[in-house]
Amino acid sequence: MIPWHKIDTVLLDMDGTLLDLHFDNAFWMEHVPAQYAQYHGIDHFQAIELLTKKMQKKQGQLQWYCLDYWSEVTSLPIAELKRDLEHKIRFRPHVPDFLQAVKDAGKRSVIVTNAHRGSVDIKMHKTGLDALVDRIISSHDYGYAKEDQHFWQHLLDDEGFDLERSVLIDDSVPVLESAKRFGIQHLLCITQPDSQKPERRVEGYASIDHFSDVMPAAKPSVDEDN
Structure with missing residues (x-):
């Protein structure tokens, strides 16, 4: 599924790929509407309806993912509220082993x-994920979401990776489509981003559930080469 002998760079999404998307879904679909309803003195279902409309207008744009933007829109301390549910932040199956295998x-x-970055910091503190990879890049660093071609151009200029010798693993089909248009050769989709929801059927892309299915072999040692 991944021709590891042709891969130099492994590009990895975070939420829904390395980390269970259940945290984010529970936060945005349950916790934020509840806090919004309480703060503004409205019905819970009214809060869901209002927030859903606001979010749909920004879907796929950088603001969709911006904690500062949603703090302003909702009048709620979004980053602080994330800590209420941080016990739900966890790795998807076999992720630490996979990342170690990639390194090896x-x-x-x-x-x-x-x-x-506010969300990234909370998740790094909870999981230590930053110690398992070479670098973490947020789309907010570049000013464009991954759905935008400008993101990939900034990433290419920044990282200097080879499009034909890189693999992107992501749970978002729109993001994979954007990466494909840009020319990233190897693409892989996650079928069950949220552990509390059914596995999805993904059309058009190779897909996996667990990282144990795509573990790379360790790099031969000098003695083995000889």
Whole structure:
């Protein structure tokens, strides 16, 4: 599924790929509407309806992922509220082992996420994920979401990776489509981003559920080469 002998750089989404998307879904679909309803003195279902409309207008744009933007829109301390549910932040199956295998295979691992740096910091503190990869890049660093071609151009200029010798693993089909248009050769989709929701059927892309299915082999040692 991944021709590891042709791969130098492993680009990895964070939420729904390395980390269980259940945290984010529970936060945005349950916790934020509840807090919004309480703060503004409205019905819970009214809060869901209002927030859904606001979010749909920004879907796929950088603001969709921006904690500062939603703090302003909702009048709620979004980053602080995330800590209420941080016990739900957890790795998807076999992720630490996979990242160690990528390192042992001599590949560069770079997290490319649409998550705001405020969210990234909370998740790094909870999981220690930053110690398992070479670099973490947020789309907010470049000013463009991953759905935008400008993001990939900034990433290419920044990282200097080879489009034909890189793989992107992501749970978002729109993001994979954007990366494909840009020319990234190897693409892989996650079928069950949220552990509390059914596995999805993904059309048009190779897909996996667990990282144990695509573990790279360790790079041969000098003695083995000889």
